[in-house]
Amino acid sequence: MSVPEAFQGRMRLPVIAAPMFLVSGPELVLAACRSGVAGTFPALNARTPEILDEWLGGIDGGLAAQREAAPDAPCAPYGVNLILHASNPRVKPDLELLVKHRTPFVITSLGHPGEVVEAVKSYGGLVFSDVIHAYHAKKAIAAGVDGVIAVAGGAGGHAGTQSPFSLVREIREFWNGTLILAGSMSDGASVRAAEIMGADFAYMGTRFIATRESMAQPEYKQMVVDSAAGDIVYTDAISGTNANFMWPSLEKAGFDRTQLSISVGKGKIHGIADEAKAWRDVWSAGHGVATIHDIPSVAELVARMGAEYDAACATPPSKACVRRP
Numbered sequence: 001m002s003v004p005e006a007f008q009g010r011m012r013l014p015v016i017a018a019p020m021f022l023v024s025g026p027e028l029v030l031a032a033c034r035s036g037v038a039g040t041f042p043a044l045n046a047r048t049p050e051i052l053d054e055w056l057g058g059i060d061g062g063l064a065a066q067r068e069a070a071p072d073a074p075c076a077p078y079g080v081n082l083i084l085h086a087s088n089p090r091v092k093p094d095l096e097l098l099v100k101h102r103t104p105f106v107i108t109s110l111g112h113p114g115e116v117v118e119a120v121k122s123y124g125g126l127v128f129s130d131v132i133h134a135y136h137a138k139k140a141i142a143a144g145v146d147g148v149i150a151v152a153g154g155a156g157g158h159a160g161t162q163s164p165f166s167l168v169r170e171i172r173e174f175w176n177g178t179l180i181l182a183g184s185m186s187d188g189a190s191v192r193a194a195e196i197m198g199a200d201f202a203y204m205g206t207r208f209i210a211t212r213e214s215m216a217q218p219e220y221k222q223m224v225v226d227s228a229a230g231d232i233v234y235t236d237a238i239s240g241t242n243a244n245f246m247w248p249s250l251e252k253a254g255f256d257r258t259q260l261s262i263s264v265g266k267g268k269i270h271g272i273a274d275e276a277k278a279w280r281d282v283w284s285a286g287h288g289v290a291t292i293h294d295i296p297s298v299a300e301l302v303a304r305m306g307a308e309y310d311a312a313c314a315t316p317p318s319k320a321c322v323r324r325p
């Protein structure tokens with residue numbers, strides 16, 4: 001287990017509020033960090049590099065003010081997600097801004113993190129890379145990342161299919177560094193379970209969609225509350241890469257469930273080829289919807305998850321077990 005120094009003593013819970021396209025912005029990041037869990041957002045949520053510069057300045061200022069006003073209260077570090085896919089023309093300008101603002105941690109997805117590692121380490125920042133297989137974790141580690149985000153089955157967004165039990169244990173066979181688990185966790189007991197399996201942090205996305213500070217439309221938040229795990233559909237029909245979406249939003253967009261059970265590929269059905277437009281019309285969420293029943297503020301959510309986490313930490317071993325010396 002390995003918690004980087006930048007996080008030590010600065011959090012109320014070992015939780016990172018995960019970056020979500022069109023959902024996480026400065027308000028959610030500030031609320032998360034002030035509540036004692038790390039806040040993040042995808043750089044592309046800021047429509048231009050100029051807006052990204054403003055967002056980063058606002059977050060830096062907001063957190064500095066918080067630390068000055070309450071120096072003893074935990075105030076977590078924040079991170080920004082860079083999509084390294086060749087189709088993203090903003091990688092270079094956005095990375096320059098992250099270096100300018102000395103962003104505490106940078107999360108890379110969909111690409112080789114080598115260039116990012118070099119730039120972020122130049123100012124002492126941390127780089128975490130998300131992976132869905134141990135094979136990808138080995139590649140990211142070879143590139144010099146500080147942490148691996150294991151995205152297991154049931155996660156919102158571009159999820160993997162591997163069970164969190166097997167994925168975490170498999171990566172722990174060769175990685176002693178920071179390990180962050182993502183996928184289907186919506187409460188404090190799950191956070192504790194992730195730690196017991198060997199993760200240092202839980203990476204929670206879906207639970208934070210249904211918070212007051214998220215940028216999701218009210219109807220999107222309500223659909224997260226109303227959905228059951230059985231409403232989550234894993235399909236490559238929207239963007240060409242498998243991701244989890246809520247069935248009611250797919251139905252509203254005109255999809256036929258029988259078409260989604262087979263691999264139709266490359267986001268071509270119903271002509272939705274533009275990824276941004278697709279994610280605006282069809283709403284992603286993971287299996288964690290199963291236990292989401294309300295839309296609290298981030299502060300209320302973190303306080304509740306803290307109590308659940310404490311209760312889970314105090315849980316005694318099973319009465320079925322007999323330990324002999």
Ligand SMILES: Cc1cc2nc3c(=O)[nH]c(=O)nc-3n(C[C@H](O)[C@H](O)[C@H](O)COP(=O)(O)O)c2cc1C
Pocket residue numbers: 018019020021022023042081108109130151154155156157158182183184185203204205206207283284285286287288
């Ligand atoms: C609506 C939505 C948008 C997402 N967008 C991104 C993104 O832009 N970049 C990224 O790295 N991950 C993205 N993710 C994945 C999350 O960062 C995280 O891995 C996932 O939500 C964790 O699983 P959970 O939703 O079950 O908690 C997204 C997830 C959701 C639900």
